[in-house]
Amino acid sequence: MTEPILEVTDLCTHFFTQDGVVKAVDGVSFSLKPGQILGLVGESGSGKTVTGFSLLGLVDPPGRIVSGSVKLAGEDMAKLSQKQLRQLRGRRISMVFQDPMMTLNPVLTVGEQIDLAIRAHNKMNKTQARELATAALTRVGIPDAETRLDSYPHEFSGGMRQRVAVAIAMIHSPDIIVADEPTTALDVSIQAQILHEMRNLARESGTALIWISHDLATVSSLAERLMVMYAGKIVEEGPTAAVLRNPRHPYTQGLLNSLPAMAEPGHPLQQISGSTPSLLALPPGCPFAQRCPNAQSACEEEVPLVQEGESAYRCHFPIGGTA
């Protein structure tokens, strides 16, 4: 058995705002082995990005990790200084941000930024770095890469910026990449190329991936395991195909029902009734209860995680019944 490269235990990241405490991440646990690809899907605003930020030590005030632990190769990240964290980021763990402009500085050319990223952790001269940067851009499907290194981010299309962010995250073949919606701005063909490159990286360098995405089809073809997040909690997890084929949690089922392919073109799509609960005032018990077709009074109480073979879910009345 290989040791996990990442172990997250009961992670809670909260924002202390004027209006109250936003429990963005509330008791998330999972582990990752080298080369493993984990999909993370869920409601918009459910805490996927904040989970990713927590792993990299990037949560800013008024937010902070209030409890739980993140261990990278057995080492507790909470014990690291800011300096040690900076040395880790990019080299051992990197993130493709949902908003590529978080990676890219608007006043530097694309080439200058890749150069900075390369030489932050690698001793080499400008010429060598430029060659590596050209190769990195070509790898993500940007033609005329050498010339395009001299462009500024605003001179790139949305998808090209996203690919630069992907290229930067892959440069040092880190232990872990948290990829937050890394292909939303890409057409299906270039997306296929990126997925191919990412999977190769996982296989060849043992980079473990956390793949945050709304695109269930893509996640299902890439990730071995899947976690479904709702209101700060993992509500279902397991081998990807099994979860999608046989969802146990009504929220997961609701997601699948909402796919455009499930309705006639031009007709209303199925949507989950009700709206996202405010994370400021979560009811005790299951956060999905108010919207759930199966909810009963028991759902007002704390819902434990029910383990079932390789899968687990957090629901008193799962689809298909309890074992």
Added chain:
Amino acid sequence: MSDAFLSLDTISKRFSPKITLGDRIALKLGASVDTRSVHAVEQVSLTVRKGETLGLVGESGCGKSTLGRIAAGILEPTEGNATLENKPLMEEGRKATLRVQTVFQDPFASLDPRMRIGDIIAEGPIVHGLTTKNEAPSYVKGWMERVGLDPSFVDRYPHQFSGGQRQRVAIARALAMQPDLLICDEPVASLDVSIQAQIINVFLKLREELKITCVFISHDLGVIRHVSNRVAVMYLGRIVEIGETETVYQNPKHPYTQALLDSVPKLVLEDDTLVEFTAISGEIPSPLDPPKGCSFNPRCDHVMERCLREVPGLIPVDGEQEAACFLNQKEETE
């Protein structure tokens, strides 16, 4: 076409590199400085009818957002005319009409970080008399609810939102202006499928109620199929196929459209299936140096000698469907 609402007439857009003084000296001294310009949009002619939704799809970097910005009257084309009911969309380098609103691809960049989101949504409608200062809070609340945002968030700033929440602020802001023409650039890309469904339903309903005409740019071919009456496929700055959505999806007449539809990922529901990720083969052409002839020729399985010399124009194939491919002319010439 007489029923054209939005009309784009042989539009081209090139971005030239800025030549600095240093470059100029270097050029004089005979050094090589790259002065090639980016051919972002090449001779695109297009009409959108009142009340219709035109989907716009194509490879990343092929010029969709550039064309969208021209159609929104916020970017001047290098050549050609863009008009809304025969009136120019831009005058003296500025947007000429407020009847057009845009949902931008990058929601974070398009929201002022120092403004509360309630003000972001209310600003335009107040200025244009769609609501008053006093009524603004309830006006804003209504639009926030429609896009599935908790109205108690009105006093928050953009950075306090998740990606998808920000996207919905941008959608609410555009819709609250009750535009006649809406340019949506990847409006649902960062939303989970359930909220995406909610937004699409709101969009379908409002489109009906307010008779909004829409250009809808997206990489999600499932979403495009669902919302568009017609679809235009772009490749390296040009429209290579256009037609009624169902016709194009069921019977694509351009090899690029075919390849694109073939690459759509499918939901994998069987254990241990290994999906091979295959991009369209061949080298992606550069907009700095478009290939001679048909720009898809380096990647096309059906390439003929003629494709290397001539640029195919849009040829009507079937009813309203048009495709820029010589394959569709074969029968006539044979």
